[in-house]
Each structure stands twice: as C-alpha cells, then as structure tokens.
Amino acid sequence: MLRLNDLHVTFNVGTPTEVRALRGVNLDISPGEFVTVIGSNGAGKSTLLSAIVGAVRPSRGTIKLGAQDITDWPASKRAADVGRVFQEPRLGTCGSLSIEENLALAAKRGRRRGFSTALSGGRQFADKLARLGLGLEDRMSTPIGLLSGGQRQAVSLLMATLLPMKILVLDEHTAALDPAAAAKVLSLSAEIADADGLTVLMVTHSMGDALALGTRTILMDRGVVALDVSGEERRKLDIPALLQLFGKATGRVVDSDQMMLT
Numbered sequence: 001m002l003r004l005n006d007l008h009v010t011f012n013v014g015t016p017t018e019v020r021a022l023r024g025v026n027l028d029i030s031p032g033e034f035v036t037v038i039g040s041n042g043a044g045k046s047t048l049l050s051a052i053v054g055a056v057r058p059s060r061g062t063i064k065l066g067a068q069d070i071t072d073w074p075a076s077k078r079a080a081d082v083g084r085v086f087q088e089p090r091l092g093t094c095g096s097l098s099i100e101e102n103l104a105l106a107a108k109r110g111r112r113r114g115f116s117t118a119l120s121g122g123r124q125f126a127d128k129l130a131r132l133g134l135g136l137e138d139r140m141s142t143p144i145g146l147l148s149g150g151q152r153q154a155v156s157l158l159m160a161t162l163l164p165m166k167i168l169v170l171d172e173h174t175a176a177l178d179p180a181a182a183a184k185v186l187s188l189s190a191e192i193a194d195a196d197g198l199t200v201l202m203v204t205h206s207m208g209d210a211l212a213l214g215t216r217t218i219l220m221d222r223g224v225v226a227l228d229v230s231g232e233e234r235r236k237l238d239i240p241a242l243l244q245l246f247g248k249a250t251g252r253v254v255d256s257d258q259m260m261l262t
C-alpha cells in the first residue's frame with residue numbers, strides 16, 4: 001500500500017517565484033491497482049510522481065510504502081521499491097551501452113554493490129525481451145542508442161519492471177513517441193502490469209488512455225486530487241462524462257480532450 005497523507009510540495013519557498021505545486025494530497029493506492037492520473041498543465045502530476053520517487057522533498061505530509069515511512073528517504077534508497085519510466089526515452093537508458101548491458105544495470109537497481117541478483121543475463125534477458133514482441137532478443141548486443149524511440153521506451157519499461165518492486169511510476173512515458181509506437185508501449189505497459197500484478201501510477205494527457213487503461217483514474221487540479229473514480233462508476237464513464245465531472249470538480253468548463261493540455 002502506498003499512502004500519501006496531506007502531501008505538500010512548494011518550490012522556491014519564500015521567493016517571488018514561490019509555487020505551491022502540491023497543496024495537501026491524500027491518496028491511498030492498494031497493491032495491484034493501476035491508477036491513471038490526468039489534469040491540466042501545472043496541476044501537479046509530475047510533482048506528485050517526483051515526490052513518490054524521492055526526486056523532490058515534501059514541505060509537509062508523509063509518504064508511506066507498506067509499513068515504512070519513506071518521506072525522508074533519498075531516491076537512491078527507494079530505487080529497489082519504486083520503478084520509473086520517464087517521458088523521454090533517452091533518460092532511462094544509456095545510449096552507448098548495448099541492450100544487454102542496459103538490462104544488466106537494471107538488474108542491479110537499488111541493490112548494494114556485489115549483491116547478486118537472480119538475473120544473470122544472457123538467456124534470461126532474451127526471454128524477457130521476447131515478451132515485448134519486437135524481435136529485440138536477437139539484437140542484444142546492439143547499442144541502445146540505435147533503437148527507435150518506441151523500441152527504446154519498450155526496453156525502458158522492461159528495465160523498470162525487471163525486478164520485483166512495490167510501485168511503478170510512468171510519467172507520460174509515451175508522450176514523446178509517434179502514435180503507433182505510443183499505442184504499442186501503452187499496450188505493453190498494460191500487459192506487463194497485468195501479468196506481474198504490478199501497482200502502477202501513470203500520468204497521461206489523454207483522457208481516452210486514462211479511461212481505457214488501469215483500474216482507477218484520479219484528476220489532479222491545482223495541487224490536490226480533485227476527482228477519484230474507480231469500479232462501476234469508472235467503467236460507465238466516457239470522455240464527455242469525464243469532462244463533465246472535471247467541470248463539476250474544478251468549477252471550470254472544458255469542452256474537449258485537448259482542453260486538458262491548456
């Protein structure tokens with residue numbers, strides 16, 4: 001269980017450029033839930049994920065993962081428990097290293113030096129790559145920098161999910177891809193999450209994707225969770241109905257999926 005309690009993040013405290021990016025987020029995510037996160041630009045979605053991975057420090061509130069209070073843990077200490085795929089394919093991988101070498105690095109994530117892992121490489125990595133259905137198992141010595149954005153992001157996804165973890169964080173991880181590659185990486189994300197029973201928090205700018213994937217959708221607005229839908233209520237929702245709920249929750253009128261972008 002991930003539990004965020006009254007989480008506040010303020011940037012540039014006490015300066016004229018102070019921004020209260022999170023203003024009291026309360027959120028419980030149970031094991032196996034796949035939560036999609038939507039909201040307008042600047043609503044606090046990325047800041048929420050950054051606080052969970054430990055890249056930004058909350059000014060108030062707590063973050064608990066299972067029984068542990070991880071609020072003050074640095075990102076490096078959370079790495080074994082929290083997997084992350086970034087928006088930009090280059091960020092999660094090392095372009096000059098081969099696919100196999102990147103996977104070997106991922107197999108050591110959050111483990112102490114010299115600490116052996118169950119994954120030793122070779123055949124095991126090939127089997128994992130085959131799961132992507134992109135033929136990359138036959139190109140394991142190819143430098144990852146030579147792959148297309150979609151292929152590279154698929155490998156990033158595999159790297160983030162290689163070891164057991166408590167939560168996987170996807171921060172608009174298909175936004176930099178062309179539509180076909182984005183659709184492929186999204187469906188792989190859903191397949192891997194389903195097969196491995198992962199707990200996932202995924203930020204997206206597409207309301208369609210937010211409703212089509214996962215088990216629960218939250219709407220961030222001005223630094224808080226303004227809407228939280230799951231179960232039967234969510235199954236019945238389409239984009240117009242979600243826009244209506246968005247309007248009710250925020251007091252602002254939006255009339256298309258694209259409005260979420262502005």
Ligand SMILES: Nc1ncnc2c1ncn2[C@@H]1O[C@H](COP(=O)(O)OP(=O)(O)OP(=O)(O)O)[C@@H](O)[C@H]1O
Nearest residue numbers: 011012019021039040041042043044045046047048
């Ligand atoms: N490192 C930072 N320093 C100062 N302000 C920041 C920083 N990161 C984010 N902010 C500000 O915090 C607010 C929330 O930003 P955040 O990136 O979390 O929003 P978002 O919902 O992810 O937006 P988008 O959809 O545009 O990515 C914005 O006003 C943003 O300008």
